[in-house]
Amino acid sequence: MAELHQTPTSLCCCRKSLPVSGCVRDAGRPLVAPGPGPSHGPLVDVASASNFHCYKLRHFHLDLRINFAVKEMTGWLVLDLIPVQPGVQTLIMDSHPSLLIQSIDCKVPGAAQEEPVSLTYRVDPFTDYGSSLNISLPSAAIKPGQLIQITVHYTTTDGPAIWWLDSELTCGQTRPLVFTQGHSVCNRSLFPCFDTPAVKSTYTATVRVPDGVTVLMSASRSSYSKQDRVFQFSMEFPVPSYLVALVAGELQHVDVGPRSRVWAEPCLLSCAVKKLGGSVERWLGVAEGLFGPYLWGRCDIVFLPPSFPIVAMENPCLTFIIASILESSEFLLIDVIHEIAHGWFGNAVTNATWEEMWLSEGLATYAQRRITTEAYGEAFTCLETAVRLDALHRQLRLLGDNNPVSKLQVKFEPGVNPSTLMNLFTYEKGFCFVSYLSQLSGDVRRFDCFLRDYISEFKFKSVLAQDLINYFLCYFPELKDAAVANREGLEFERWLSGCGPPLYEPNLSAGGALTQPVQDLCELWRCSDPPDLETLSPFDLLTWSTFQIVLFLDRMLDHAPLPHGVMECLSSCYSSLFDSMNAEVQIRWLQMVVRNNFYPDLPRVRAFLYKHTSRMYTVPLYDDLIAGVMRCVAVEIFNQTQHRMHPNLRRTLQQIVFQNATTSTNQNTPALSITPPSPSVSPQPQPAATATTSSVAGTTPTIALRDVNVSA
16 A cells, blocks of 8 residues: 555545535534424335334344254244334234244233234245235234234245355355345345334344354344353344344454454454554544544454455444455455444434435445545545546446436335445445535535534434435525525436436545546557557556556556557556556456457466456456457356355356356346445446446445345
């Protein structure tokens, strides 16, 4: 990593202040703070089959036994529910065909009838990503405001939330491992639930495992009984169902701060600790200075094998990160900081429906960049932002300005999996809108105060875009009086429901010292003839940061194919250098090799795909191989390496390799990210290009969104 600068006084991505009224007041809490409530009318979540409006979920408890031999979890779920509507005699939960119900009963705590009553139920089809579990409740027990307890005994196997890894698929290759990934609608295959971000509750869990297995969960407290091999967990803060996460395997930890530790398989632990060191506490401190206290107590990180389907996931108290990203220090830094930002934006205050995912991802991306600006300087943040916005415009060129996927508020049709519609717009167009609001406020520090109070007002709640906008306009009454929400060409409604590029983009000129050399070098290589060595001498890529090299390669990919002589010279100058760099650099160079049909460097492509079995590095290269004239190479490499892949990745690559390029592309279009999508692999400007490959999280890649939940 290049030398990073110290704390600046403002966010790097700021133009001069937009015109606002002359009234400036202390950024205290507004007198009026509208929040989510009856004024919205009944909230509709087309991705949930449940009747969550009819009940208040106060708490739930999971009791699970993990059996690695048969790859299943067996146990029960206890729901503490309070009916809120009269006359409702059915409880409908989200479920999944892989989740096998054995029995359901009900009791009313404190009632004369203490024995649980067995209930009848049925499972109905809902969508291809879930089912509806319909439970008939005893009429005598259902009274609005009175607590009931529902217990569901069940077994779950290989549903989309649960990833079983045989020992050879782990990093240490000594013991099996299992992890869960709930975003966005997968946890209905882990336990019956109200699988909507509109519902939050506390939870506890008991997990029984074989000897030598360590269990971690996204919980604020935990304990372990070695004699019974039982782990106990408690999440004391309300969370939505998708943020319940579990990992079990051969895991060890090292404390890296007073409230953070790194977990990993033993063979990875020292590397992970070395990469993060004391940085986590530093980043937490910067974030707290900007957005208020960290609410979750612990901020632990667990590194998972390359089969983890996304780059990173912001599970409260326990962030999941793919181990592959350890190769790329700057991407690791961005991914971890993005997940830390989710502690405020996404976890504490959550989008109430998946149609407004930008409320979590756009705000978290803005917060991530505020943190990196304070910690590493304006230039660094502007460079990273330039890489991401380049990727956003690249995706727009691929999809077209009128594609509804480019909206911030995407209206889902019933049956559409929310995971398939999360893309760079969620992150980067959302970031640009939040940046625009910051500019309207007149001062970035003033906007920091607004965000701090926004978190304080809505913490542990789920909100809609209108809640954010109402709160913003009440917080800055001079802006409301100036009718900024309806400013011509920049209307808030147009921001939210309009297709196409952002209506405003922040000024990235503060990063010019880092981005201009990249642009200058690109200009030299875009000529029909290769540049002479003398003109290249001022550009020493050994002194460049990863993001600079990534920006260079991304922009060169935009101009593929290049003349053969230019590719020969590029390879002569840089291919050996790129071999020594991290995977984020290597994959982009290898995409250059494939898209330009440059056969002399094909052995490098083979070596890379033999080494890497991570979705975020394999899918982009296979897409490019199949889209060009190298299909036979893709088939050969796949046949030699498929035994080392997770079954889900193997199926994905089988579809890419053994079907025609058009079909393969259609099955991989805009996907989902939980971490900021790393613009890692740029799509080709032709119909066969994919829009979904490798960091959104995401965690997030390119248009390749590395935070893609591909388990379903």
